[in-house]
Amino acid sequence: MTTTDQAALPSLPQVFRSRIGVELKEFFRQREAVVFTVMLPVLLLVIFGAVLNYDIGFGVTFTQYFMAGIIAAGILGAGLQNMAISLATERSDGTLKSLAGTPMPKAAYFLGKVVQVLAVTALILAALMLIGGLFYGVTLPSGSEWLTFAWVSLLGAAACTLLGIALSSLARNGRSASATVTPIALILEFISGVFFQFSSLPHWMQTVASLFPLKWMAQGLRSVFLPDALAAKEPAQSWELGRVALVLGIWIVIGLVLCVRTFRWQDRGTT
Amino acid sequence: MTRSSSATEVRGGPVPGDPLDPDAAISIRGLMKRYGDFVAVDGLDLDIRRGEIFALLGPNGAGKTTTVEICEGYRNRDAGDVLVLGQDPTHGKRAWKAQLGIVLQSGSGESQLTTRELLRAQASYYANPRDPDEVLELVGLTEKAGVRGKTLSGGQRRRLDVALGIVGRPTLLFLDEPTTGFDPEARRQFWSLIRSLRELGTTMLLTTHYLDEAEALADRVGVITRGRLAEVAAPSVLGGRETAPAVVSWIEDGVRRTAETATPTAFVRELAARFPGEVPDLAVARPTLEDVYLRMIGERS
Numbered sequence: 169m170t171t172t173d174q175a176a177l178p179s180l181p182q183v184f185r186s187r188i189g190v191e192l193k194e195f196f197r198q199r200e201a202v203v204f205t206v207m208l209p210v211l212l213l214v215i216f217g218a219v220l221n222y223d224i225g226f227g228v229t230f231t232q233y234f235m236a237g238i239i240a241a242g243i244l245g246a247g248l249q250n251m252a253i254s255l256a257t258e259r260s261d262g263t264l265k266s267l268a269g270t271p272m273p274k275a276a277y278f279l280g281k282v283v284q285v286l287a288v289t290a291l292i293l294a295a296l297m298l299i300g301g302l303f304y305g306v307t308l309p310s311g312s313e314w315l316t317f318a319w320v321s322l323l324g325a326a327a328c329t330l331l332g333i334a335l336s337s338l339a340r341n342g343r344s345a346s347a348t349v350t351p352i353a354l355i356l357e358f359i360s361g362v363f364f365q366f367s368s369l370p371h372w373m374q375t376v377a378s379l380f381p382l383k384w385m386a387q388g389l390r391s392v393f394l395p396d397a398l399a400a401k402e403p404a405q406s407w408e409l410g411r412v413a414l415v416l417g418i419w420i421v422i423g424l425v426l427c428v429r430t431f432r433w434q435d436r437g438t439t
Numbered sequence: 440m441t442r443s444s445s446a447t448e449v450r451g452g453p454v455p456g457d458p459l460d461p462d463a464a465i466s467i468r469g470l471m472k473r474y475g476d477f478v479a480v481d482g483l484d485l486d487i488r489r490g491e492i493f494a495l496l497g498p499n500g501a502g503k504t505t506t507v508e509i510c511e512g513y514r515n516r517d518a519g520d521v522l523v524l525g526q527d528p529t530h531g532k533r534a535w536k537a538q539l540g541i542v543l544q545s546g547s548g549e550s551q552l553t554t555r556e557l558l559r560a561q562a563s564y565y566a567n568p569r570d571p572d573e574v575l576e577l578v579g580l581t582e583k584a585g586v587r588g589k590t591l592s593g594g595q596r597r598r599l600d601v602a603l604g605i606v607g608r609p610t611l612l613f614l615d616e617p618t619t620g621f622d623p624e625a626r627r628q629f630w631s632l633i634r635s636l637r638e639l640g641t642t643m644l645l646t647t648h649y650l651d652e653a654e655a656l657a658d659r660v661g662v663i664t665r666g667r668l669a670e671v672a673a674p675s676v677l678g679g680r681e682t683a684p685a686v687v688s689w690i691e692d693g694v695r696r697t698a699e700t701a702t703p704t705a706f707v708r709e710l711a712a713r714f715p716g717e718v719p720d721l722a723v724a725r726p727t728l729e730d731v732y733l734r735m736i737g738e739r740s
Contacts, residue, residue, distance in 0.1 A: 175566040177533055186563035190552065197551035197587075263548030269511055270607070271537040272564040434513070 180273055187272075187280030194254075195284050205250050205288060209242040210295050216363075217304040224365065226397050231304045235296065236389035237362035242292035243321060244353055244382055247285050247328025252335040252349040255281075257342030260435050268433040278333075285329045293321065306393070313392045316409065320388035323416040327381045330423025337430040356382045361390075367401045374403060381419045388412040452661070452671035453484045459522050464489045464611050464642040465510055470519035472505050472666075479505040481666035483519070492633065492643045494657035494674075496650070498736055502666040503646045504544055507615055510644070511541050524611055537565055540609030540641075542600050544616050550588035554580055554599055557588055558606050565607035577635075578602045579628055593620040601629070605636065612636065614645045618652060630655055650729040660728075664736050678731035686726075690719040 195201055216238070217231045224230050258264050267277060300306035309317050335352070339345035357363060359373045360383040366374065377383040391399070391407035399407050453460075453468065460466040465487040472480040480502040487493045495503050508514045509521060512528035521528055526535050550557055555571055562568035575581050578598040583591060591599060597620055604612060614633075618626050626649075633643065633656050647653055653660050654674045661671040675681060685703040689696055689710065700706045703723050710718055 177537055177566045178563060183564055186560050190556075190560050193556065194551050258548060261548040262543060262545040263550070265513070265545065266541070266543060266547040266603070269513070269536065269539070269541040269543070270561065270564045271533040273533065 177271060180276060183272055183276040184279050187276045188283045191280040191284040192287060195250075195288060201250065201254070205245045206292055206295065209238050209245060209292055210299060212241075213238050213296055213299060213304075217300065221304070224398075225401070226395055228394060228398060229305070230365075231300065232306055232393055233365060233390070234362075235300050235306050236393045237357075237360075237386045239293055239296055239321070239389055240324065240360070240382055240385040241353075241357050241362045242296060243289055243324045243385060244328050244356070246288040246292055247325050248332040248335065249349050249353050250288065251281065251285065251329055251332025252339065253342070253345045255333060255336035256339040256345030259336065259432065260341035260343075264433045281333075282329060285325060289321070289325050309392045316388065317392045320385060320392070320412060320416075323413065323420065324381060324385035324388075327416050327419040327423055330420060330427055331381075334423055334426035334430055337432055341435055356380055359383075361386045365401075366403070378403075378415075381416055384412045384415045388416075450670075450672040450676055452668065453486050455482065455484055457484065459520055460486050461522060461525050462489070463487060463522070464491075464524060465644065466520075466522040467506070467510075468520045470506065470509065470521060471517045472502070472509065472514065473517055478666055480509075480516075483663070483666065483668055485661060485668060485671070487642065487644060489642050490637075490640055491658040492637055492645060492656050494645045494647060494653040494660040495663055496647065496653055496660055496732060497663035501663045501736075503663055504615060506663070507613055507644060507646060511539065511613055512536070537607065538610040540604040540607055540612040542604040542612070542614045542617050544646075546596060547600050547603055553585050553587055554591070554602070555584040557599070558602055561603050562606045567608055569606050569608050571606060574602045574606045577605075577632055579625075594622060594625050597621065598625070598629070601632070605641075609641060611642045611644070614643060614647075616646055616648065618647065618649065626652070650727070650732055654728045662732060662735050669735050674728050677728060678726075678735055680726055680728070680731050683726045683731075686724045687722070688724070689721045695720075 213231075213234070216234050220230045220234070222230055224233055255264075268274075297306070297308055301308050332349075335349055336345060339348045356377070359369065359377040360366070360380065361369070361377070362382070366377075366383070366386070369377070374383075387402065387407065388409060390402075391409060399405065402408070404411075453466075455469060457468065459468055463486045465485065467483055467485045470480050470483040471478070479500075483502070483506060495506065497503050505514065509516050510523050510528055512523075512531045515529060523531070524535065524538055528535075552560065554575065558571035558574055562571055572581075572584070575584050578601055580595060580598055580602065583595060588596070588599060597617065601614070601617055604614070618629055621629060630652070633645075636643070645653070645656065657674055659671060660674050660677055662669045662677070670677060672678075684699040684701050687698050687700060687703055687706055687710070698706065707718075707721070707723065710721075
C-alpha cells in the first residue's frame with residue numbers, strides 16, 4: 169500500500185450528500201422525466217376526476233376510489249419506471265462505468281437514488297392529495313389512517329425501487345428500457361385496480377394481479393381512503409392489511425436478491 | 440530487479456518469465472484475455488515506470504482497450520499477473536482507486552449538471568482533489584463552467600472527460616484515445632496540459648491513433664498487434680528508426696529524384712557540389728514514426 173501519506177478518503181455521509189445533490193438535480197432538470205413521472209398521475213387525476221365521478225356505493229365517488237389507485241401508480245412511476253429507465257440510460261451512456269472507476273462508495277450511489285425516489289414520491293403524493301382534496305372533494309386520511317398510509321407507501325416505494333433497479337438490467341440499453349418498462353407498468357395498472365374497480369375485473373385477472381405488488385399497494389391505500397363498509401367489495405371481504413405487508417415484504421426481498429445478482433455497471437456484452 | 444527498470448534504457452521490455460516489478464506503476468506478465476474464440480490479449484508482458492508517459496499503439500481490435508481496462512479494474516483477465524501501483528486491480532479498493540484517474544474511450548455520460556457541478560461532485564469522492572475551477576482553466580473550459588454537460592460539443596465533452604479524470608489528483612492517469620474529436624489547436628493545448636501533468640509527477644498510460652501525438656508526448660511507446668507487444672521503445676528509436684537510411688530528394692533536370700543513404704550529410708555535400716547555387720527543392724527525411732509503425736503492423740497481420 170502506498171496510501172500512508174495520503175489524506176483520508178471522504179466519509180460516506182460526505183459522499184452521500186454530494187450524490188443526493190447530483191441525483192435531485194439530474195431528475196428535476198430533466199423536463200421529460202418531471203412531466204412523465206410527476207405530471208402524468210396528476211393529469212390522470214384531473215381527467216378521471218372530471219369524467220368518472222359516479223357513485224360506487226355508500227355515497228363514495230369513483231374519484232375517492234381512484235385516489236388510492238393513482239397514488240399507488242404514482243409510487244410505481246417514481247420507483248419502478250423512473251429507476252429502470254434512468255439506470256439503464258446511465259448504464260449505456262457510460263455514467264455508471266465512469267463512476268465505477270472512481271473511489272465513490274457504491275452504497276452512496278444507491279442511497280442517492282433512494283433519496284431521489286423518496287423526494288419524487290413525496291412530491292407526487294402531495295400534489296395528488298392537494299388537487300384531489302381541493303377540487304374533487306376527496307376525503308383525505310385522518311388520525312391513525314396516516315400511519316397506514318405511510319407504511320403502505322414506504323413499503324411500496326421500497327419494493328418498486330428495488331424492482332426498478334433489477335428491471336434496468338433486463339433492458340438491453342437506455343433506449344429500450346422505456347419500451348420494456350412502460351408496458352409492464354401500464355398493464356399492472358390496468359389489472360391492479362387503478363383505473364377500474366378491482367372487484368369488477370374477471371377473477372383470473374385478479375389472480376394474476378395478486379402476484380404483483382401494485383395490487384396490494386392499491387388495496388392498502390384503499391383502506392385509508394375508503395370507508396370500512398367498502399371492504400366488503402374486496403376479494404377477501406376485508407382490507408387484508410397483514411397480507412399487504414407480507415406480500416410487499418416478500419417483493420422487497422425478491423427485489424433485493426435480483427438487484428444483487430443482476431446489477432451491472434456496464435451494458436451487456438462489454439466484459 | 441528486472442532489466443526493464445533501468446531509467447536510461449530506451450528499447451525493450453520484460454520477457455516472459457521475468458518477475459513482476461512491484462515498484463513499477465504498472466507491471467504485467469503473461470496477460471491473457473479471450474472473448475469466446477477471439478483471443479484479445481495473448482501473453483502480454485509490460486512494465487510502465489513511475490513518472491513516465493507510455494503510449495500504447497496498435498490497430499483497432501489489437502487489444503489496447505482490453506489491456507487498459509484490465510489495468511483499470513473493469514475487466515477480469517483469463518490468465519497472467521497484473522500489478523497496478525503495487526496492487527492487483529481485480530481486488531482494488533477505494534484507496535487504490537483514489538490514486539487513479541481514468542479517461543474512458545466511451546466518455547463519462549450525459550448529464551443535466553453543469554461542468555462545474557460535475558467536477559465538484561467528482562472531486563467530492565477523492566481525498567485530496569484539485570480545485571474544480573483550476574481544472575476547468577487547465578482544460579480550457581472556464582467559459583463553459585455554467586453550461587450543462589449534455590450541451591457541450593464533442594471536443595468540449597472530451598476535455599470535460601479529461602478534467603473529470605484529473606480532478607482527483609491521480610498518481611496514474613489512463614487516457615484512452617483522449618483527443619478524438621479535437622481540432623488541431625485543442626490537441627496542442629491538450630499536449631501542453633499532459634506535459635504539465637508530467638512535471639507534477641503523474642504517470643500516464645495513453646492509447647492513441649495519432650502517431651504525432653505519441654511522438655510528441657510519450658517517453659516510450661509499445662506497439663501492440665494481435666494481443667502481443669511487437670516492440671517497446673522510445674519513439675525516436677522504435678523499429679530501428681535512428682539507424683534507418685535517410686531519404687534525400689531534390690529536383691534535377693525538371694525531374695524529382697530520390698536516394699536512400701546511410702550517410703546523408705556526405706551525400707548532400709556531393710549533391711551541393713553539382714549545383715551552382717541552391718539544390719532545387721532539397722529535402723532530407725528520416726522514416727517517421729508512422730512509417731515505422733505501419734511497417735510493423737503490416738509485417739504482423
